[in-house]
Amino acid sequence: MSILIDSNTRLVVQGITGREGLFHSRQMLEYGTHVVAGTRPGKGGEWVLDGKVPVFDSVQIAVDVTGANTSVIFVPARFAADAMLEAADSGVNLIVCLTEGIPVQDMMRVRNYLDQREVRLVGPNCPGLLTPGESKVGIIPGNIAIPGNIGVVSRSGTLTYEVLYALKEKNMGASTCVGIGGDPINGTNFIDVLAMFEDDPKTDTIVMIGEIGGTDEEKAAEYISKHITKPVYSFIAGATAPPGKRMGHAGAIVEGSEGTAQEKVKALRAAGVAVANHPEEIPDMILGD
Amino acid sequence: MKLHEYQSKRLFAEHGVPIPNGEIATTPEEARIIAEKLGGAVVVKSQVLVGGRGKAGGIKLAKNPAEAQILAEKILNLEIKGLPVRKVLVDEAADIQTEIYLGITNDRAAKKPVFMASAAGGVDIEEVAATTPEKIIKIHIDPLLGLQDFQVLNLAVGIEMPRDLWDQFNTVAHGLWQAYKSFDATLAEINPLIITGDNRLIAVDGKMIIDDNALFRHPDLESHRDLDVEDASETEAKEHGLTYIKLEGEIGCMVNGAGLAMATMDIIKFFGGEPANFLDIGGGADEQKVAAALRIILKDPNVKAVLINIFGGITRGDLVAKGILAALEEVKPTIPMVVRLVGTNAEEGRELLANADMITAETLADAAQKAVAAARGGN
Known part of the structure; x- marks a missing residue:
């Protein structure tokens, strides 16, 4: 067991013929993910990746023909909202959207539409998911993590790699790593993933990487104090960020007095979460307990 | 925007x-002409993108066109919270x-x-x-x-x-x-x-x-x-596909990924330094982007040391190294530079940088401590 993706994941890649889509589809295939289909309107009938993966015109056809149950989206921001809606209507149960720079109003419409359906979105603006040794959906480098019992959830990309790598250096592995993304409006939040890790028998410990902006970490802290029995470790990026500035991620902004790292750290510590001063401290903190 | x-x-x-009813004026004369056209009392309003314009004297009621001209002249000479007033809106006064x-x-x-x-x-x-x-x-x-x-x-x-x-x-x-x-x-x-x-x-x-x-x-x-x-540097960065935000400290940072860039700033502070900027070179950064990033960082006269922290995923360490070398060739910085490359093609990157005059680091903590020490030594 693991969460969200495993060896049963059958993946369709939306935007498989683009540079990024193709490169990362190859990486996913080499990692062992069952990449069963790709889509690109107008290129249906072609085959890519040395003839291993068929391309279809639409996600619906791809799902009907190959039985794909998960979609990953590599299309540019201006087409991403449509791509998510297309996936939602195709019958897959998990959509992972990596695209950065999607207009907020597009995301509000997508999210409100998806809420009426039985489908989960992870992202957008995220690195995707990795269940070490089984499956990867997205762009997290497979070689920086080993299988283990630590569940990792994060709003960031490379900062997550940093944590996975620091764990691996100490011979500690991950059950699943979930990048929920750096946008202000996303499909899956910390609480969703914390609940899944709590129920996952393969996860014993949880690492949660947050950052400035919004109040999701504070809500997660409240949830942890009420519902999470497994130990949680955390790091919150952005203590040195000035207010009113977007720190790269669309969602990483301190607005008024809301969204500061200090408030988040305080809320998490009050909920019994061990919060690291910097990401490389996390493995030692886990080993020390 | x-x-x-x-x-x-x-x-x-x-x-x-x-x-x-109202129009934009960039000179006091234009303000008078608009006021004449509108007839009656007008409001002359500075057009600057900050709050508190009224308190700063940037919004005034004029009873007639002559007064509108005088007030427009005053307002167009104002600087409100550091921003010059270049335009005024002349609106019909409302009841x-x-x-x-x-x-x-x-x-x-x-x-x-x-x-x-x-x-x-x-x-x-x-x-x-x-x-x-x-x-x-x-x-x-x-x-x-x-x-x-x-x-x-x-x-x-x-x-x-x-x-x-x-x-x-x-x-x-x-x-x-x-x-x-x-x-x-x-x-x-x-x-x-x-x-x-x-x-x-x-x-x-x-x-x-x-x-x-x-x-x-x-x-x-x-x-x-x-x-x-x-900010001019922030605009230049945007043109190169980079996200740069200027801060007040002395250690310039170049990092790939927004979260890691914030964490790098935080760890500099944790070890007693102050970051000079936030800079995310983005995913898949190439030679040109890296060179542009380094140029922008080095333009800030407060910078006493530079910390480059790259975790290669999509971004390749060898390409980053080539960009650094190209920028060094061009800018010839005199301040110490600390580099940490991990992940995809990091080994190749490190080899390329072996002959450059740079301080290398293995971990993030190590890199931050070396950068803080280098910034102090450089004073």
Whole structure:
């Protein structure tokens, strides 16, 4: 067991013929993910990746023909909202959207539409998911993590790699790593993933990487104090960020007095979460307990 | 992207919101001519993208065209919170009986737009929110359905809008919603919306912020950009596909990924230094991007040391190294540089940099400590 993706994941890649889509589809295939289909309107009938993966015109056809149950989206921001809606209507149960720079109003419409359906979105603006040794959906480098019992959830990309790598250096592995993304409006939040890790028998410990902006970490802290029995470790990026500035991620902004790292750290510590001063401290903190 | 008052009001007017007659002047003479055309008293309003224009003397009432010219001259010579006043809006003076606040913004937690209204308009709404939050009526809008008439009715009742003005209020509220929606705003605000002595609603001040990610849908709005509020280095960075934010410290940072860039700044502070900037070179950065990033960092005279922290995923260590070498060749920095490369092709990158005069580090903590020490030694 693991969460969200495993060896049963059958993946369709939306935007498989683009540079990024193709490169990362190859990486996913080499990692062992069952990449069963790709889509690109107008290129249906072609085959890519040395003839291993068929391309279809639409996600619906791809799902009907190959039985794909998960979609990953590599299309540019201006087409991403449509791509998510297309996936939602195709019958897959998990959509992972990596695209950065999607207009907020597009995301509000997508999210409100998806809420009426039985489908989960992870992202957008995220690195995707990795269940070490089984499956990867997205762009997290497979070689920086080993299988283990630590569940990792994060709003960031490379900062997550940093944590996975620091764990691996100490011979500690991950059950699943979930990048929920750096946008202000996303499909899956910390609480969703914390609940899944709590129920996952393969996860014993949880690492949660947050950052400035919004109040999701504070809500997660409240949830942890009420519902999470497994130990949680955390790091919150952005203590040195000035207010009113977007720190790269669309969602990483301190607005008024809301969204500061200090408030988040305080809320998490009050909920019994061990919060690291910097990401490389996390493995030692886990080993020390 | 923030829009000026006059730009915001014109976009509202395109969707049926009544605004005062008025025009933009860049010289005192133009202000006089506009005032003559309008006839009667006018308001001369500085167009700068900061709050508190009135308190700074940037908004004045003129009784006649001659006075409008004199006041415009004064205001055009002002600098408000560090920003020069380059334009004034000359608006017909309105007969203000009541001031109302109306605003639509994205509610991140609710994942829906929220329409806010208050009878306590004309003042700083954040202050109202902090001191008397009960005076602000909030209604969430389903982004799939849009604003509904019954919701406008609830707003009108909530702020005790006189019944004979409900029809006008409906037009204003829907106009504001249409402007917010069709221009991809993250904020569309009328403050104040006034009731005049002859019972008309007029939006006398307006504010809009457009979602930068949606500007591809509004190429015509690009000309509305005010470069005075944008840091030159931040603009240059944007042109190279980089995100740069200038800070006050002495250690320049170049990092791939926004979260890691923030964490790198934090760890510099943790070990006793101060970051000079936030800089994310993005995923898949190549030689040109890296070179541009280094040039921008080194332009800041406060920088005493540079910390380059790259975790290769999509970004390749060898390409980053080549970019660093190209930039070194060009800029010839005299300050110490600390480099940490991990991940994809990091080994190749490190080999390329072996002969360059740089301090290398294995871990993030190690890199931060070396950068802090180097910045101190460089003084």
